[in-house]
Amino acid sequence: MDRLEQTQREQLSAFLDTSPIVRAYELRNAGIAGETIRRAVQSGELVRIARGLYQRADSEVETEQALAEAAKRVPKGVIAMISALAFHGLTDQMPRRIWVAISARDWAPVPSYPPIRIVELRDKYMQHGIEHHPISGVDVPIFSVSKTLADVFRNSKLVDRSVAVEGLRAALDQRKATPGEIADAAMAADSWRIMRPYLEALTSNG
Known part of the structure; x- marks a missing residue:
């Protein structure tokens, strides 16, 4: 291995220390040549998990790693609906x-990987409640608890009502959002009329 290649491999290793999941163009922008990427794959240092998407071979697999990979594959997307409910527990x-x-x-x-279900939302429903969570070195946008609940109640054709109610009850029981925060998000997302009777029933003292 010549000195240039060694330097390239050192740069790649340093880059992967902070970003275990990375896209090819990010490596190229960091000055790492395509030949270095190919050799890293051949040697087993780097794993190609999809076209243009790589992962450090010895990186610890996290339960939410697929969310990070999805964020890389859909840069303008936000983790939503059932996946956001699951992330928030x-x-x-x-x-x-x-x-x-x-x-x-x-x-x-x-x-092709990871398997993704795209949900198209109107612009006004994409503007609020976005949180950013670091997963496997990736900044992953995920809708907040309150925003996710509002979305699953509004989209009954996509998410069964029983799942939405289960999520609402869990959020209240685990105190991951206050009734006021949930109500405000539902009003902003045009799902208050649907959610209101369930929220009132779950928060009534009787």
Whole structure:
């Protein structure tokens, strides 16, 4: 290995220390040549998990790693619906696909990995309640507890009402959002009329 290649491999190793999951263009922008990437894959240092998407071979697999990979594959998307409920610990369901919301005006890619379910939301529903969580070195946008509950109640054709009610009850029991925060998010997301009787029933003293 010549000195240039060694330096490239050192740069790659340093980059992967902070970003275990990385896209090819990010490596190129960091000055790492395509040949270095290919050799790292051949040697087993780097694993190609999808076209243009790589993962450090010895990185510890996190339970939410698929969310990080989905965020890389759909840069303008936000983790939503069942996947957001699962992330926040509000459902026992483990969706087979990652639910990602995008604006209706954005292009919806169809990546082969991880399996993703794209949900198109109107622009006004994409503007609020976005949190950012670091997962596997990736900044992953995920809708907040209150915003997620508002979305699952509004979209009964996508999410069964029993799942929405289960999530609402769990959020209240675990105190992950106050009734006021949930109500405000539901009003902003045009789902208050649907959610109100359930929220009132779960928070009544009687």
